[in-house]
Amino acid sequence: MRTTPLLYASAALPLLAASLALPASTAQAAPEAPAPLLYGELAPEGAFATAPPAGVWWSSTGSAPDYTGGTLKASVKAGTVNRWDAQVGRNGVALRAGALYTLSFDARSSVAASVRATVQQSGGAYEAPLARDVTLDPVSKRYQWTFRSTIDTVAGASAQITFQLGGQKAATDFTFDDVSLTTSTAREGFFVDPGSNARQWADAHPGDGRTGKIRDQIADRTTVKWFGGWNTDVQKDVDSYIDKATAAGQLPTLVAYNIPGRDCGGASGGGAADAEAYKKWMDGFVAGIAGRPALVVLEPDAVAQADVEGNCLTPEKREARFDMLWYANQHLDAQGPYVKTYIDAGNATWTLGARREDDPADKGIGLSDMADMLGRSGIHLADGVAVNVANYHSTDISDDYGRRLAARVEERLGVDTTWVVDTSRNGNGAYKIPGDADSGQVGFCNPPQRKLGSASQVGENGAAYYLWIKNPGDSDGRHADDARCPAEGPQYKAGDFSPEFAVRLVDGA
Incomplete structure (x- = not known):
């Protein structure tokens, strides 16, 4: 649950990222989301105090998003190969080329697991101005990065936040909370x-x-x-x-x-x-x-x-x-x-x-x-x-x-x-x-x-x-x-x- 303004939350891994040379996702297109938000908090339901409206957050893990306990939970079976083979995310994010944004979230996993957090195009080449790999464990930590967008979605297709969870060697449970994507005012x-x-x-x-x-x-x-x-x-x-x-x-x-x-x-x-x-x-x-x-x-x-x-x-x-x-x-x-x-x-x-x-x-x-x-x-x-x-x-x-x-x-x-x-x-x-x-x-x-x-x-x-x-x-x-x-x-x-x-x-x- 969100307890402090995210603009001032401490970062476990503070980094300034430009466009990163990491593989972009080629995952299945996510469901349509509401009209893109342009300014301020771009994921206003990210505290998950209540279940977001249908279609705002989505899952390709084989089961729908689980919001019990005021967090976003996802379970992934062993056997997937790529990170993007199992994901949870949010569509409907508008980005402007050259503008600065900050992604932050709390996360943990039932066992040690490497995942990828992205802000990327929702389709096409899935260009990702932010893509970061982190290793989660059973202790929840705060992650935060500021990046400059290399894509402009305002005039057309939107972007998305994704947590790419595939490629695990064992069945793993993931928990996310206080997900925030903000513009740098x-x-x-x-x-x-x-x-x-x-x-x-x-x-x-x-x-x-x-x-x-x-x-x-x-x-x-x-x-x-x-x-x-x-x-x-x-x-x-x-x-x-x-x-x-x-x-x-x-x-x-x-x-x-x-x-x-x-x-x-x-x-x-x-x-x-x-x-x-x-x-x-x-x-x-x-x-x-x-x-x-x-x-x-x-x-x-x-x-x-x-x-x-x-x-x-x-x-x-x-x-x-x-x-x-x-x-x-x-x-x-x-x-x-x-x-x-x-x-x-x-x-x-x-x-x-x-x-x-x-x-x-x-x-x-x-x-x-x-x-x-x-x-x-x-x-x-x-x-x-x-x-x-x-x-x-x-x-x-x-x-x-x-x-x-x-x-x-x-x-x-x-x-x-x-x-x-x-x-x-x-x-x-x-x-x-x-x-x-x-x-x-x-x-x-x-x-x-x-x-x-x-x-x-x-x-x-x-x-x-x-x-x-x-x-x-x-x-x-x-x-x-x-x-x-x-x-x-x-x-x-x-x-x-x-x-x-x-x-x-x-x-x-």
Whole structure:
């Protein structure tokens, strides 16, 4: 029975396999299976807690698969010659050429027996990008290999998982459990939002001289979708978005942005009416994900704006906010190992970074304060924090903040965590008003001379990911009464798409 997430199960024989020069099976074709799964866990019934539907797993050992006791059992008589003369397996697996996959399983046999585990074509030449021989014995062990597929089945025939058991000198009983075939999520690529503001603008303005630049440099690289009160049926909308990502075999990034009192009533103000409404909304958001692979950035600004010093919340509303964030983390965590949640933790200026904790006059949020607030928000249930969301700090500065905050979270809370960085607009770093050494960085009103940062990718130096979180070209909003906002900045309200701002970000001018 499966007791731990398979992504983190230890491997008895960890190996990286390319296409292997081992004999491919020429076994009889297995029964037809359900429509191929494309993403995440490709053998979801592999714990065998209940018998899988007929035709999902098959046997050519002379008897049907036996699932009694929550495992897959097979018995093989002596006398067969080849490994593939007696098999159990699963059809209906879709592979993409060049993508990485991990096969893992527990196995034992009644007597010492050599078997072959494969992931291979279901017919034709039975090409096997993974084929490994192992010797089983009466003590169950865990086996795991990561391999790169050399075949592409998405457009046509499917592949299969097989355990080839033939060629035994004596009658042998085999037991398999916790069989898992997973995609390697980050390497599958990030899903590009087909309905982003930049895409809609580009589609609506085919003759505009800026369209090619906005389409190629922004719309084709926009890899996040924000969800909030504007979604009249958030469960349906999230489900639809993840369906599209799943069909593409890619990893979607979603932002949950509906906390009551959002943005302290500022340019991005709004949110659910109260805690009860928020939890109901979050229930729909989580149900739409339905355990499928996804990255979730949870409530930008919500934790930092709950700081005691100068915050916009009453003590009661502050406690309610921590409770709502805990609720969200708890329910996202319950979705399983393929849903990764990152709680927003401000940026390198707002939430420490340059702040001196030994300076009583410096009223910024300290690392310890932020760590404690994250603890009250359920950081131990999340996978990490998000930094620099909708801001402009360089990746180096943001990594430094993330690293220091992660160390403080571990020190104060005993929680091992990581971080993701919003790199959507940080190519030139943060903006400071020319000639004003005391201006600080201006990060909220479409400042000039900012530039696109690196596209979504796996992080470095401790960061889990570098992600485009704020959609480039979407306005920060205007603060007409704030002298730090450049007068020439685009006058679009928060969230609206500004082609002027988009082109500035492409050009860095």
